[in-house]
Amino acid sequence: MNLQFERHRRLRNHPILREMVRETQVHISDFMYPLFVTHDEGRHPVLSMPGVDHLSLEELKREVETLSELGIPSLMIFGIPAIKDDLSSEAYAEEGIVQQAIRVVKQENPKLLVATDVCLCQYNPAGHCGIVHGDQIVNDESLELLAQTALSHVIAGADLVAPSDMMDGRVAAIRAKLDEAGFVQTPIMAYSVKYASAFYGPFREAAHSAPAFGDRRSYQMDPANLREAIREARSDVAEGADILMVKPALAYMDVIRAVKESFDLPLAAYNVSGEYAMVKAAAMQGWIDERSVVMEMMTGLKRAGAEILISYFAKDVARYLRESGS
Numbered sequence: 001m002n003l004q005f006e007r008h009r010r011l012r013n014h015p016i017l018r019e020m021v022r023e024t025q026v027h028i029s030d031f032m033y034p035l036f037v038t039h040d041e042g043r044h045p046v047l048s049m050p051g052v053d054h055l056s057l058e059e060l061k062r063e064v065e066t067l068s069e070l071g072i073p074s075l076m077i078f079g080i081p082a083i084k085d086d087l088s089s090e091a092y093a094e095e096g097i098v099q100q101a102i103r104v105v106k107q108e109n110p111k112l113l114v115a116t117d118v119c120l121c122q123y124n125p126a127g128h129c130g131i132v133h134g135d136q137i138v139n140d141e142s143l144e145l146l147a148q149t150a151l152s153h154v155i156a157g158a159d160l161v162a163p164s165d166m167m168d169g170r171v172a173a174i175r176a177k178l179d180e181a182g183f184v185q186t187p188i189m190a191y192s193v194k195y196a197s198a199f200y201g202p203f204r205e206a207a208h209s210a211p212a213f214g215d216r217r218s219y220q221m222d223p224a225n226l227r228e229a230i231r232e233a234r235s236d237v238a239e240g241a242d243i244l245m246v247k248p249a250l251a252y253m254d255v256i257r258a259v260k261e262s263f264d265l266p267l268a269a270y271n272v273s274g275e276y277a278m279v280k281a282a283a284m285q286g287w288i289d290e291r292s293v294v295m296e297m298m299t300g301l302k303r304a305g306a307e308i309l310i311s312y313f314a315k316d317v318a319r320y321l322r323e324s325g326s
């Protein structure tokens with residue numbers, strides 16, 4: 001027999017060679033770990049996200065220690081306020097929960113990169129990401145409050161702000177506000193392409209931020225749209241975003257790739273709460289091998305084009321990488 005074919009398996013036989021020809025690597029320096037801070041005492045598990053807890057400011061100190069030991073370079077703070085009002089005042093209060101949390105983290109370990117989620121949905125009784133009039137989420141009036149929220153985070157010590165509200169013009173408003181206050185060096189990571197996704201379900205339990213009426217489809221994107229993702233990202237680039245983001249991650253790998261190829265800014269992927277919950281649930285049943293599945297997902301997100309991975313799995317990944325000696 002004289003068959004003509006290529007021997008792809010030659011590069012797969014030796015484990016060392018396999019590693020040498022590997023095209024995509026996951027490093028712990030890629031990760032941003034999201035966490036939830038509350039005014040309550042202690043540490044309380046989020047039931048739909050096993051391994052994720054609501055943290056008091058005191059527990060946050062302990063968590064910072066754990067993250068530092070694990071070599072996780074960065075975290076993203078979400079706050080659960082004590083009071084919600086129509087103007088979302090705790091979102092931009094000097095003694096708001098996020099502002100206090102930022103100071104705690106900076107005090108415990110000033111080297112960590114502290115990012116904050118900038119949004120209003122946790123802070124008003126309607127549970128919407130902007131100001132509500134009747135049944136409308138009004139765009140332009142929301143911009144000032146979002147910009148004020150971002151500025152208050154930066155004054156408290158945040159290194160980077162990440163607006164997730166999906167109001168049009170928020171990046172421009174935040175950039176102008178930060179520049180005016182002299183924070184010209186503080187980057188904005190825009191949730192540029194954020195879909196109206198059912199994968200946020202567990203987060204809304206965790207953040208007490210489910211909408212009281214309606215849904216988020218008048219501001220978050222239709223999951224069916226890819227070209228619109230490019231338009232959204234293009235606006236954020238023009239308005240001064242420094243990093244773009246696609247969210248959720250796993251059902252949107254094509255979007256990650258398309259945004260990556262269309263723009264030359266760094267790109268983040270948010271591996272959201274529902275994606276986390278699905279893997280945890282299946283792993284707890286013994287139906288999948290959690291470690292392999294998690295690493296395969298993270299590798300896939302990097303291969304698709306994300307440089308920054310925002311994931312509740314960051315602590316698990318840190319342990320896996322440590323155990324495998326990489």
Ligand code: PBG
Nearest residue numbers: 119121164199200203272273274
């Ligand atoms: C706030 C916000 C949400 C998430 C991040 N920021 C919820 C939403 O838009 O409904 C989701 C994060 C996750 O599911 O892990 N707007």
